[in-house]
Amino acid sequence: MKHVMYASAAALALSAGMAQADGHLKFAPGEGAFNWDSFEALKSMDLSGEKISILGPWLGPDKELIESVVHYFEDATGADVEYSGSDSFEQQIVIDTEAGSPPNIAIFPQPGLAADLASKGLLTPLPAETADWVRDNYAAGQSWVDLGTYTGADGAEALYGFFYKVDVKSLVWYVPENFEDAGYEVPQSMEELKALTDQIVADGEVPWCIGLGSGGATGWPATDWVEDMMLRINTPEDYDAWTKNDLRFDDPKVIAAIEEFGAFARNDAYVSGGAGAVATTDFRDSPQGLFASPPQCYMHRQASFIPTFFPEGTQVGVDADFFYFPAYAEKDLGKPVLGAGTVWGVTSDSKGTQAFMEFLKSPIAHEIWMAQKGFLTPHKGVNTEVYTDPTVAKMNDILLNADTFRFDGSDLMPGAIGAGAFWTGMVDYAGGKDASEVAAAIQSTWDSIK
């Protein structure tokens, strides 16, 4: 009940703010718990006439959200920022940079790809003091610096990537009402989760919705499953070794993790539509099953961004909620959390571009998106009171309280693996191929690119 009150109060505040907002700004400057100082500070820069182009992976609702942030920068500095999204970002950015017509800034969902462009001299290093800033102002700052530091074309290591918008992946989404109606409890351990899964099947229902479809990137949701499973049955050290291929892909430890995923996805009784539908169902469509009536499934394991694809008007915390994808109680591995984030890199330097990268450090750049939906940040300087729903704040807590935090493994692997062989392998596995066979095929591709 308390949640409902919070949420409606927040909604009220939100709509009131919007009504008064001047022009296209979502929240009127000077109102609310935002750090307006950092907005005012921007005005000292005059960038009128500067054009800044940004290419990123966000389309649809996410595109509107990033644009709502960008508007503040434009409003304060007079610069003209053009964001364009592409759902084949990975290919597009390679073509654009190689062809010599890159955008000013690229938003990489995968550090591996950014590292690759950096090694070819297609990225411009960030100013030297940025690394210190990240270390000081981001929670677990060093890990974000490490994730954004690559070897350049000159062989020297430098910070090329700045993380903005982070995702927590180890989440299971559910509809509290459905759980209440059926009398299910949120599981606290993997053993309980598996018991609950069987319980749901025994009740004649379907426990999971899983969809691996994602156009040209089909298969990636399965890699997240496997990574989460890696962290739950193996040590973080094994995980790190795995992403560097020091632990081979066809190692029994990895195969076991793939099979842990298969235990859920390859069981016809466990997944909505049967195992055959897993690989072809689009990941954007698959959470819809939670909200169907009667529910097509009860649980959906997906990252923190997924509410963007919930039905219109769904209130996270009320209509839908999440719990931490639990770890095995019997294994002594703590509570590992898998996450990811988008890393911003400069592909074509200019005065305006530098100013925009500087803008990303300001609390206001984070808070505008936080106050809307689906935005987590390790930035310690932001006011978390701007979160309109307490569940997202709860998510941020998961991020900050993890015993082990590891970055999405496939994004750390070389592109040919993490955005290629791993995806294909998972699609093949979901289609019924043997885990060891799939792992061996991925390993052989990895061997071939060494």
Add this chain to the structure above:
Amino acid sequence: MDQLLFAVSTIIVGVFGCVAYFYFSNILLDRIYPASGPNAGANINKANAIRPWLFVLPALLVLGLYLVYPVFSTFLLSMRDSRGDFVGADNYIWLAGDDKFRESLGNNLLWLVIVPAASTFFGLVAAGLTDRIKWGSVAQSLIFMPMAISFVGASVIWKFIYDYRGENQGEQIGLLNAIVEAMGGTAQTWITVPFWNNIFLMIILIWIQTGFAMVILSAALKGISEETIEAAYLDGATPLQIFFKIKIPQIWGTIAVVWTTITVTVLKVFDIVFAMTNGQWGTQVLANLMYDWMFRGSPDFGRGSAIVMVIMLLVTPVMIWNISNAHKENR
């Protein structure tokens, strides 16, 4: 506005530049070998030998730049690794041992055998049937219509035909599954069924290319002289005999051209596979594999180029045969 200005000035400079080149180079040639004076005869002969080359030169240069240079450049790229270092034949050695490459080669072969044959066959049947009926032209335009749709557009249409909904995910919206269920069968995830999914993708290209084959073949059929057909009628030949023994042999050359043209299209097939399966579930083809290595994740231009060279090697003979055949037709 800038672009418009740039485009207009490019056109003006281009057109006038060309005219100026032909005009002045011609004058220059006449100055060097004047058609008068003591060696007039020898000069005219020399000038005439040079003049055609002078006029063809710009075209040759442009063709060289756009067609020949990329081939060499691709070949050189194919001997480099992803960092740009020279590695010799390594990429080709890798190709020979790569499972995905073998799968792609196999699938391409399958496409090569099935699609041109089926498209030409259906095109021929459609041309033969629509040739002499009143509403034939209506039928023809309907069959030809898919030609106007882009490959990706066609793929989107067919994605809905092959669509699959899981057991408790509501009614089948895919046409094929709806038909299968209406006839008492069980719905399938068509694009994941091993081997057959290749055929399902091919059907899309056949659907597109049949119209092309039909239009060309129908024109050829119309060109057959009436006398031979009338003579056959008088000799008591059945319509089928006329079609197979009189008409087909006469348009054999056209059939070959249609066949090879579609073959070349098939060797380059990319869009359909990319839009439907992206090469997953064992449907990979060469062009899509090339795209994967060239642009996806960490791009490897070396390996991508090596695959391109293979595609080019496969296309070239068909192309040569196609062109020489078309020449024969025109003679």
